Amino acid sequence: MRVGIDIGGMSVKIGLVDKQGIAAKSVIKTASASQTPYELIEQMADAVSLLLRENSVEPESCEGIGIACPGTVDAQSGIVAYSNNLGWENVAILEAMRERMASSTPMALANDADAAALGEVLCGAAKGKDSAVLLTLGTGVGGGVIMNRKIFSGFLRGGCELGHMAIERNGRRCTCGRRGCLEMYASATALMEHARAVAAEHPQSLLCTLSGGRIPDIDGKVIFEARKRNDALAGLVVDEYLENLSIGIVNIVNIFRPEIVILGGGVSAQKEYLTRELQRRVEGKCFGGTHGQISPIVTSELGNDAGIIGAAYLM
Ligand SMILES: [Zn+2]
Structure with a gap:
C-alpha cells in the first residue's frame, strides 16, 4: 500500500493506493490565507497517519508517500521552490513531513500535472x-x-x-x-x-x-x-x-x-x-x-x- 497526496488551491486530497487504484481517501480543506505552509503540512502528515490507522495499514508496511504540488518543485531536494497558487516559496515539504510523522517511509515530490500524467500512464487513459x-x-x-x-x-x-x-x-x-x-x-x-x-x-x-x-x-x-x-x-x-x-x-x-x-x-x-x-x-x-x-x-x-x-x- 502507498499514499498519494495531491495539493490543490482549495483542498488537499490524500489517497491510499494499491495496484487496483484508490482504496481509501480523505480530504483536508485548505484553510484561511493566514495558515502557514508548515501548519498545512502538519495537518497533512496527521491526516496520512490517521488514514493509515483507520485502514489498519502499519506505517512500516507503507511503501511510500508521494506528494503532487502545483508550481515549481525541486524533486531532488524535496522543496517547493515557488507555488503561485498556494503562495508558497522555498517550502521544505518532505523534510517537514518526515519530521512530523517521525517516519523513515520513502517520500517523493513532483509537480501536480506531472504526477497526473504519470497516473494516467499507470492506470488511466494511457495505461500500458x-x-x-x-x-x-x-x-x-x-x-x-x-x-x-x-x-x-x-x-x-x-x-x-x-x-x-x-x-x-x-x-x-x-x-x-x-x-x-x-x-x-x-x-x-x-x-x-x-x-x-x-x-x-x-x-x-x-x-x-x-x-x-x-x-x-x-x-x-x-x-x-x-x-x-x-x-x-x-x-x-x-x-x-x-x-x-x-x-x-x-x-x-x-x-x-x-x-x-x-x-x-x-x-x-x-x-x-x-x-x-x-x-x-x-x-x-x-x-x-x-x-x-x-x-x-x-x-x-x-x-x-x-x-x-x-x-x-x-x-
Ligand atoms: Zn505564458
Whole structure:
C-alpha cells in the first residue's frame, strides 16, 4: 500500500493506493490565507497517519508517500521552490513531513500535472503506454510529459510548461510575461472569456438564451451545447478555440511524438466531441501528415484522481 497526496488551491486530497487504484481517501480543506505552509503540512502528515490507522495499514508496511504540488518543485531536494497558487516559496515539504510523522517511509515530490500524467500512464487513459503527454485545459493550461514510463522534467527545477509555448508572436499578454502563450487561447478561462465577450454584443445568441441571459454564467457546458445546436456565434468561438488548441497539440506531437495525448481539465468533459475534431485538425498539420505516426488524442480517465495515483508511484 502507498499514499498519494495531491495539493490543490482549495483542498488537499490524500489517497491510499494499491495496484487496483484508490482504496481509501480523505480530504483536508485548505484553510484561511493566514495558515502557514508548515501548519498545512502538519495537518497533512496527521491526516496520512490517521488514514493509515483507520485502514489498519502499519506505517512500516507503507511503501511510500508521494506528494503532487502545483508550481515549481525541486524533486531532488524535496522543496517547493515557488507555488503561485498556494503562495508558497522555498517550502521544505518532505523534510517537514518526515519530521512530523517521525517516519523513515520513502517520500517523493513532483509537480501536480506531472504526477497526473504519470497516473494516467499507470492506470488511466494511457495505461500500458511508454510515452504520453497530458494537457490540462482548466483555469490555465498545464501538462506533463511521460517518457519511458517516467516523468520527463528536464534539468533540475522546473519541468515542462506546455501552456507557455507561444502560438502567436504578438499575441495576448500572458501572466508569465510573454505574449501569445497557448494558455491565453486554450484554457477554459480563455474559451469562456471569448464567448462572454461576443455574447455581450449579440444578446439574441443561443449563448445568452442557454445561460438565462446572464453573461457571467456562460461556461464551457453552455458554449459546447450552443454549438451542438448549431448556434453560429458558438460555432465561431469553438472553431477558433479548437484551431488554437490544435496548434499547441501539433507542436507537442512534432516535438515529443508521444504514443498518446491526453486532455484533462474542465474542457475535457466534452470527451469525443472535443477529441474527434481535434484529431482531424491535428492530423492535417503534423509533420509528415498521415505518413508519420499521429498520436491519438483522448480525454483523461482518472480525472481528479490522476494526481493522487501518480504521486503514490513517484517512489
Ligand atoms: Zn505564458
